[in-house]
Amino acid sequence: MAVVTMRQLLDSGVHFGHQTRRWNPKMKRFILTERSGSYIIDLQQSLAYIDKTYDFVKETVAHGGTILFVGTKKQAQNAISEQATRVGQPYVNQRWLGGLLTNFQTVSKRLARMKELEELDFDDTSKSGFTKKELLIKKRELDKLHKSLGGIRNLSKTPSALWVVDTKKEHLAIDEAKKLGIPVIGILDTNCDPDEVQYPIPGNDDAIRSVSLLTRIVADAAAEGLIQRHQKPEPRATSRPSSPWPSGSRSCSPRAHPPPMSRSRTSRPALRPRRSPTPRLRPPMRPSPPLRPPMRLPSRLPRPRSSRPRQTRPPPPDSPFHDGGRTRRACGRPAPVTVGATSTTSKNRRHLGALGFLPEAPPRRVSEPQSFRTKRSSQNHGKFQPR
Structure with missing residues (x-):
């Protein structure tokens, strides 16, 4: 039996869609034709989706679920509150509070x-x-x-499903339900997205009569589910009771029963010896390696060698071990200055000069401190003189 007839949908104006310039291309499969600049919704598909939604709501409520009715637009506020109160389901007909579900x-x-x-x-x-x-x-x-x-x-937990009148206006409720995995049942007009709704009903979501009719259908499905929930299940048929044996039957005579067994020890069967469990064979263990003697650490660790060659101080020039500055030359220092047969470096020039081997160096010229001079700029033009 159909939940609603085609005549009821036509009288309520469920087939009227939005203008052709306000449409969603995803709703093309639900549109029948275009008339006077507006789309006409295919009511044959609407009837099929209504029956599918009716069965889903009935099964959900019958198993202890709740349906949250959501409709905050003026055309749906009265219908949402009346139908939800009639079947004892929660509803939201004012502003949707963010985080109501999450x-x-x-x-x-x-x-x-x-x-x-x-x-x-x-x-x-x-x-x-x-x-x-x-x-x-x-x-x-x-x-x-x-x-x-x-x-x-009276809502003690998140609902099992949502009934939404306008999916574009109630996008916050749909987003929260999508995050929590709650199925959404909604009216899809020609400007809505069918991918956001799990149980769509193509129809007009702007007319009061259309919204009232579809909301009443969902409420009737919830009421039928409540009836199934509170209806007591019928007791299952038990197995056929066993009839008492007649007094003259052979099975009731004392001869039918076997004689009781004597409890003598000789009548007991001989006990079999208990088998010992088969021991599990383990693989042979590998011999452990011999222990190494403990390594002795030296009392004094060697000093790490540096990559830089060690620099030795050459002997003085008057020493018989003087090699003419080759040691300093090998170490990367400046070559010594040879005076006659004697080689020297800048370090002992003063010593050799005092002994008379080198001429005296001229005294170092020390310049007098200069006065502070200011920088010339384009504005001064040389007006300021040094102090």
Whole structure:
């Protein structure tokens, strides 16, 4: 039996789509034709999708699931609240609060706060224990919570599925449901994306009659699922009871029973000797290597050698071991200066000069300290003279 007829869909205007310039190419397979600048939705496909959605909602609610009705646009607010309240399902017909599904722990705390404020008596100030101003502030807080969270006050966990009226307007709810893996059931107009919805229903999501009809169908499916949930299962047929044996039957006579066995030791069967378990053969162990004697460390470790050649100080020139500066030349120092048969370096020039082997070096010229001179610039033009 069909859930809804074609005449009901036509009377409610479910087949009317948006204008041709406002469409999504992915909805092309659901469009029947174009008329007066607007698209016409194929209601044959809508009927098939409605039946599929009806079965899914019924099975979900029958197994203990909940359907969250979402519709915040003006055309759907009244229908969402009425149909969801009729079947006892949560709903959101005002602004969708961000994190309603992904941050449900915080939302549950606000629900507990709302239930706590509902227990206060705002008419009698003496019993409440608060002043009039405090009660007024709490009353405003309660009204705000009722407006935003009043439809989900009995929601103790995340819902099993979402019924969304306008998928473009309720994109936040669809994104959160997609993150949590919650299936989405929604009305798809010609400007919507069918890939965002798992159970689509092609139809008009702007007309009040169309939204009311489709929402009522989903609510009826939830009501039928609740009936199946609370309906007691029929007891299964038990096996055929065994009839009592007749008194004259042969099986009831004492001769039919075998004689009792005597409990003498001779009648017992001989016990077989217990077999010992077969020992497991382990592979032969490899001989361990001989222990090496402990290595003795030297008392004094050798000094690491440097890559730079060791520089030795040559003997003085008057020494018989003087080699004419070859040692310094090998070490990379400047070549010595040879005076006659004597070679010297810059280090002992003063010593040889004092002995008379070298001429005296002229005294070093020391220049007098110069005065500070300022830099010339394009603005001074040489006006300033040195101090």
